[in-house]
Amino acid sequence: MIAYGIRSVLQAVLVLLAVALLAFSMFRYVGDPVANMVGQEATQGDREALRERLGLDDPILVQFGRFVADAVQGEFGISYKQGRKVADLLAERLPATLELAILSTLLAVVLGIVLGVYTAIRRDGVIANTVMVLSLVGVSLPTFVIGIGLIYLFAVELRWLPSYGRGEVVQIGWWTTGLLTESGRKSLIMPVLTLGFFQLTLIMRLVRSEMLEVMRTDFIKFARARGINERSITFRHALRNTLIPVVTIAGLQFGGVVAFAIVTESVFQWPGLGALFVQAVQFVDIPVMAAYLMFVAAVFVATNLIVDLLYFALDPRLRNEAPAGAGGR
């Protein structure tokens, strides 16, 4: 267990370094930040002086080394676009993205499991079939189409929900939340639905197929034979055995939700990290781009680690060092 932990941390560091190096080798294809940083009256001399001050003419490896040396000390530099500390910018944007990601994942997991179980048990029901058809929409429609569709319906036509932003937020320490105000909660509904819809349908379909498979196994038949009531069989025996793949998917998807909230955040003008990143790319704001990519890599590494640890909790066979040949369905 301890050896496993150390190995995971070392792997994480390697992944982070690799991401940073890849990022730095790509930045020069994004464009020249100086083009955005000075006005049209600036002379060639002004531009070169600024390039020099920013160290943009140094070889990629030198820039990379400087970035890593600073990053180790927690120093991510100054945003070219906003002239503010990158660490402050990320910290300011983080609550918005995390709030969105956590709520979307919660929605996806809870509703996904419930609907998955329901559609598995009532395989031929009208409601179950309707849900299945709708879930196809979730799997196949791109996020931005869903987002714009929701805006059109609920903001423009019905005027129930705001079309952009976070609404009123409350500050608790450095954290900001929209959950404590009415406009904040209203503002969350559409982005959470948009971001969580794909995950929801994915988890639902996964739970359904796993359930169908488990319901066919011998131990369920024996349970029925023993006269255990149907509710108990479904939730205590069958559902439990479907959860391992669900945890894997939900965990990995959470990393994806944080990282790829970009589209949802752009559609709803959600002031999170994804929107910050899009603006940084357009401006060639290298310090922000580098720090954001490191952050996303860190989120993926961390969620993978947590998912691995959850296996231990969910599957007793892993704890007991199962003998070779045993285990596995």
Add this chain to the structure above:
Amino acid sequence: MRFFTGSIVAAAAAACLFVQTAEGRTLKWARSGDALTLDPHAQNEGPTHNLNHHIYEPLIIRDSKGKAVPALAESWGLTSDPLVWEFKLRKGVKFHDGAPFTADDVVFSYERARQPSSDMKQLLSSVDTVSKVDDHTVRIKTKGPNPLLPANLTDLFIMNKAWAEKNNTVKVQDFKNKEENFAVRNANGTGPFMLVSRAPDVKTVMKAFPDYWGKDQYKHGVTQLEYIVIKSDATRTAALLSGEVDFVQDLPVQDIERVKNSPNLKVAIGPENRSIFLGMNVGAKELETSDVKGKNPFADKRVRHALNMAINREAIQRVVMRGQSVPTGTIAPPGVNGWTKEMDKYPPVDLNKAKALLKEAGYEKGFSVTFHCPNDRYVNDEAICQSAVGMLGQVGVKANLVAQSKALHFPLIQKEQTDFYLLGWGVPTFDSHYIFTFLYQTRTDKTGGWNATRYSNPEIDKLTVSLESETDLEKRNATIAKIWNVLHEETIYIPIHIQTLAYGMRKDVDIVVDISNQPKIKFAVLTN
């Protein structure tokens, strides 16, 4: 300084929908991009100046037509010495923190704007000294006679000297320094609105300054101003349609009809001080990206005239711009000193004549060239280029389009690494000299900074330089006309159109389209 910064909570305290109180109203103004900084001298960029114009003020301000009108200076003029300008400052003006506005603040602000890390320094490059005569008189001495000095001052904002010193923001942000400068997010100006809170790229909240000197003159009726960034076109339009914002500064072309048809909304359309045109490498011996070797087709005037005839400007206006542009025959936008109706005429599309000209020049079979285009800078920039490729193809010129981000496109122009490109140009001084010196003059460190055509004409250079010190306006205008005559005959650029701006707003809001796309809310009118 808590008073000025506030918190995000306070910012969001205003309700989600339109607020109307007895004294006045909240105006919610949405735009696709934010100001980069509140530091008035750190960035010479349109949206940045636009926001800062509400908090800070220059000595002279431009109205929506581009006309210079008094702001912090009541009057100005040349003294008997042609090198010295005198500005009479407005009396009784207060900064937002209550400090009185005096000549010291002007001297301080201009010195700050001239620092090496300032992005405004080029506008003051002709200035030798700025000095105080008395508390309400300032003199600016230039290195040589400069008839255009006042035109350069319209975006040069005045800060309070004592405030800057107290908050350690005497110097403009330097990106080498890893600290944030105080003025980036805090402000103390003399403008009609004072900063309440700012969340960059999200929202900036301002409220009317009760001691504003012009409050009787500019009865705009706005008590709170919220500047909201909504990047996505569809979402911005949706916010206007749903009544969550009152004014959208950049209404997407495809949504104009939709907004017009909405019962509570209207659209204001007007020309922008910005032309869109194609530049050709006329100076090289051989084009690097062409299949013609040993000679440069663009160096031949007949080829340039032929291409000028092949571009169907009206089709671009109709199809690409959906009517939202004004086709033009010159790269000078109307309203710029030196512009005439005559030079705005463009040749009719004549493919046969164009082909004949190309044949005469020895390019009967046409030629190929790489065509660089931005895709995130001007209205429908990439689509304009795509249609130009088709039109040029009809006369046998094969333009290989490379459309990319402005961050990749502009360096090609600055480093002269393109043979054929699209560029847009605005003229903040409203004088032809600005066009000549950046787009036509021979490239040196100080001149021709955006001239990637490699065009170099000593006669034009000499005349352009002479404009800088010619104080006799009649003589000066004659020289401008003479320069334009030569340049239009040469056809160094192929003008396409003048961009138009579309502002969408509630019917009870009246904001006139600003030719520089810097609408100032103090000129707006709210009606009930």
